[in-house]
Amino acid sequence: MQETAAPVCTTPPLAYTLPAHYYTSQEIFEQEKKTIFARSWVCVMHKSQVAENNQYATAQVAGENIFVVRGRDGVLRAFYNVCPHRAHELFADGAGKAKNVITCPYHAWSFGLDGKLIHVRNAENVPGFCKDNAGLTPVRVEEFCGLVFVNLDMDAKPLAELAAGLNDEIRARCPDVDKLVPAHKLSYEMKANWKVVVDNYLECLHCQTAHPALVESIRMETYKHEVRGLYTSQVGQTRSGSDAFTYDSDAPNTDFAAYWLWPNVTLNVLPGDGNYGVFYMFPVDADTTIQHFEFYFRDSTPTAEQEQLIEYYKNVLKPEDLSIVESVQRGLKSRGYRNGQGPLLVTDDKTSAIGEHGVQHFQQMVLDALAA
Structure with a gap:
């Protein structure tokens, strides 16, 4: 039986599959969450779930809870589903129609649908507190081929650029x-x-x-x-x-x-x-x-x-x-x-x-x- 020196040989006559432990190791799976799913454009939903202003939907990406929301201005945005104050989740899992303000159910910090912090009770009595630095943490989001994709890597290239040929092929057929x-x-x-x-x-x-x-x-x-x-x-x-x-x-x-x-x-x-x-x-x-x-x-x-x-x-x-x-x-x-x-x-x-x-x-x- 021939041994392979590398997990995959890229010379076609000598190509082998990934070693079996790549499919069974929880340690490798955890690494994939960080190096693949946290750095790639991941499809999370159909655009109809967030087609109207104020509609939102939650999703799980690389072990992270995020939500996608369409603002009052019609712009689609995505954020980590966590309050920057004491880490309470802002939305329960699912989808719905948000009010014009997202209010944390723990201490009532309030955010606009653009992620900016609007109101914090008692903040006026805290010296040096700055609302500008306490908004929601954004996630990259794109609509592509009728679907919604997110990327936790804020420096990632646009999906529309990376897969432009696919967009053209899908639209030519549909x-x-x-x-x-x-x-x-x-x-x-x-x-x-x-x-x-x-x-x-x-x-x-x-x-x-x-x-x-x-x-x-x-x-x-x-x-x-x-x-x-x-x-x-x-x-x-x-x-x-x-x-x-x-x-x-x-x-x-x-x-x-x-x-x-x-x-x-x-x-x-x-x-x-x-x-x-x-x-x-x-x-x-x-x-x-x-x-x-x-x-x-x-x-x-x-x-x-x-x-x-x-x-x-x-x-x-x-x-x-x-x-x-x-x-x-x-x-x-x-x-x-x-x-x-x-x-x-x-x-x-x-x-x-x-x-x-x-x-x-x-x-x-x-x-x-x-x-x-």
Whole structure:
């Protein structure tokens, strides 16, 4: 059995997976929270949750509780969900409509929706107290492809700049992406590391054996998988009337177009007119990932064809993937997984439908982030 000198070799014929302990170690998971999730653009919600002035929603990012709020001026902002006075949380988990002033439920410190401190009881009797230095701590936020992303790194480059090509591709296939509304949500607790879930998404080598209905629904000879830096694309022409997809012959999009965006979200433009699905993957610990799959359509009430699409994902594709990733997570802990690594099938064809170049690219990004 060949030993590997490095966790991942970037020379295609010698590419290996990350060592198994990268998927099972809680210590590495804690490091990932700091070096990956605290420094990356993380998708936290659909823009409809904060579409109106004063609407807010909370989210968890890298172990931090944050909230996103649209101000009275229409500007979207994000802050750590903590009062700078004595660290009480400002909002309970969830979403709603804030008043024009955010009041801490502990000592009633009051803040504007722009994060500025407005009122502190008894502050006038404290020499040198300065309200200008006691506002909420901001978090970077951007709206992108109909979604809301946040970044704890205030020096990060704009997502719109880092993934400009993705924005263009999504809008070319789904021009009304900003007008779509939530229609259905599937949620799963996966007993698998978040990277196992991403690895599984980033190759279709397993599709022939694990997803027969999907393969029947896509003209696999047209399927191409390309790496594009911060994101990847998997696109193939589909067959209408299959178990997965049914749409009118004049539908504006007849392709299955699946995009993964670093580190843990996938944006899927599905066949038909205005069919958009987003996989949100939220790591819990080294062995657990919460995944939400949300469907966004033109109307919150799905059509018959859209109901079929939802049922396919609910009853066929997602159970197949759930079984796969949980089996892999168990297998990664086996002594029989020799050397704790496996060879990746990476060829010179960087568009191959059955290559594992997407997995290699992602795993190298993980290593680079952990080493930064």
